Amino acid sequence: MDLYPIFDWLDTSLLADISKAYGGVFAVVQMFHLLGMSILGGMVLVGDLRLLNVVMKDTPSEVVIENTHKWFGIGLATMVVSGIFMSSAVSLKLYYNEMFWAKMTALAVGVAFFYFVRRPLLSNSHDAIKPSVLKLMAVTSIAIWFTVAASGRWIGFS
Amino acid sequence: MAVCPALCDNVQRSNTEEDCHNRMLNEWLLSLARFFDAQNWSTQIHESIYLYAWIETTHVLTLMVFLGMLFVIDLRMLGLAFPNVRASVIAERLDKPMMIGLTLMVITGVLLYYAIPVRTTQSLWFRIKVMLFVLAAINAFAFRARMQASVGSWDTDPKPPRHIRMGAAASILLWAGVVVTGRTIAYDWFDCHKELPYAMYWAAGCVDEMAAFASE
Numbered sequence: 001m002d003l004y005p006i007f008d009w010l011d012t013s014l015l016a017d018i019s020k021a022y023g024g025v026f027a028v029v030q031m032f033h034l035l036g037m038s039i040l041g042g043m044v045l046v047g048d049l050r051l052l053n054v055v056m057k058d059t060p061s062e063v064v065i066e067n068t069h070k071w072f073g074i075g076l077a078t079m080v081v082s083g084i085f086m087s088s089a090v091s092l093k094l095y096y097n098e099m100f101w102a103k104m105t106a107l108a109v110g111v112a113f114f115y116f117v118r119r120p121l122l123s124n125s126h127d128a129i130k131p132s133v134l135k136l137m138a139v140t141s142i143a144i145w146f147t148v149a150a151s152g153r154w155i156g157f158s
Numbered sequence: 159m160a161v162c163p164a165l166c167d168n169v170q171r172s173n174t175e176e177d178c179h180n181r182m183l184n185e186w187l188l189s190l191a192r193f194f195d196a197q198n199w200s201t202q203i204h205e206s207i208y209l210y211a212w213i214e215t216t217h218v219l220t221l222m223v224f225l226g227m228l229f230v231i232d233l234r235m236l237g238l239a240f241p242n243v244r245a246s247v248i249a250e251r252l253d254k255p256m257m258i259g260l261t262l263m264v265i266t267g268v269l270l271y272y273a274i275p276v277r278t279t280q281s282l283w284f285r286i287k288v289m290l291f292v293l294a295a296i297n298a299f300a301f302r303a304r305m306q307a308s309v310g311s312w313d314t315d316p317k318p319p320r321h322i323r324m325g326a327a328a329s330i331l332l333w334a335g336v337v338v339t340g341r342t343i344a345y346d347w348f349d350c351h352k353e354l355p356y357a358m359y360w361a362a363g364c365v366d367e368m369a370a371f372a373s374e
């Protein structure tokens with residue numbers, strides 16, 4: 001499916017008018033993007049480092065993981081909304097940018113992994129899951145989200 | 159300081175002692191930046207195809223680690239996350255990864271400054287960022303002291319007392335300021351080569367432009 005019409009529409013939308021004309025607004029939205037990424041990253045890291053037995057070893061991993069879900073969603077929503085605004089400033093350029101598509105792929109994999117693998121699996125008692133599976137899942141999760149953040153930064157360099 | 163007016167007496171706008179001290183500090187900072195700029199390593203980082211990009215990427219990743227841990231702690235102190243986990247447990251257990259993230263973030267930040275020292279020294283946004291960073295650090299130390307002094311009385315409360323929540327809110331706002339000013343360093347709105355009011359040159363430490371402005 002060719003997504004070019006969406007990017008073309010975004011390039012002439014009201015969002016693009018604002019993001020192209022007001023650098024200050026763009027910078028503030030970019031701040032929210034980074035803060036959203038930090039909230040999401042913090043929740044992922046706390047949960048995954050707990051599964052790896054690195055932090056909060058005296059708190060049950062079920063309690064830690066359960067507490068991260070709500071703020072993971074808030075961080076993700078902040079990232080996506082601010083990301084759409086930021087994309088509107090250079091939407092046609094992004095369409096042809098390989099690093100942008102690498103980030104979108106990593107983001108899609110991260111969201112799918114979180115909602116369709118990690119969350120359903122961890123809703124069971126963690127004692128019933130092999131420790132090696134928990135650790136593998138934590139390492140995979142950290143790797144995916146670090147890739148999302150790193151590839152996002154590289155959009156600006158490519 | 160008696161030497162100050164003597165040094166500055168040829169510059170009308172800098173004839174007060176305060177202006178003179180400011181000018182001397184800015185000149186010293188600019189000399190230091192030019193010293194770094196003349197070094198081979200600084201040029202190599204700046205002009206390398208991948209090294210600068212990797213340092214900046216590491217800066218963003220460590221920002222995610224540091225701010226991520228900080229947010230978890232601050233959200234708990236605001237009563238918005240982990241209400242069923244003791245506040246002291248969150249603060250103590252996440253302190254180490256947070257400090258690791260901060261250390262790496264500062265190291266990569268210093269390298270980024272070292273790669274482009276002159277422009278960064280004269281960046282209004284960089285100066286505000288450093289001030290906000292110092293304020294955030296002071297708030298963190300004060301916040302930690304207040305928390306340790308009183309944590310026994312509210313540790314298990316889902317919603318900590320007001321003074322703790324205020325400290326956590328200040329922390330988030332100050333770090334948000336550090337992030338936004340860090341991003342705006344890339345913009346050239348108030349760079350010294352632009353025509354700006356004297357106050358902006360003063361704030362950005364544009365020594366040569368201030369002298370030219372004053373001699374007009």
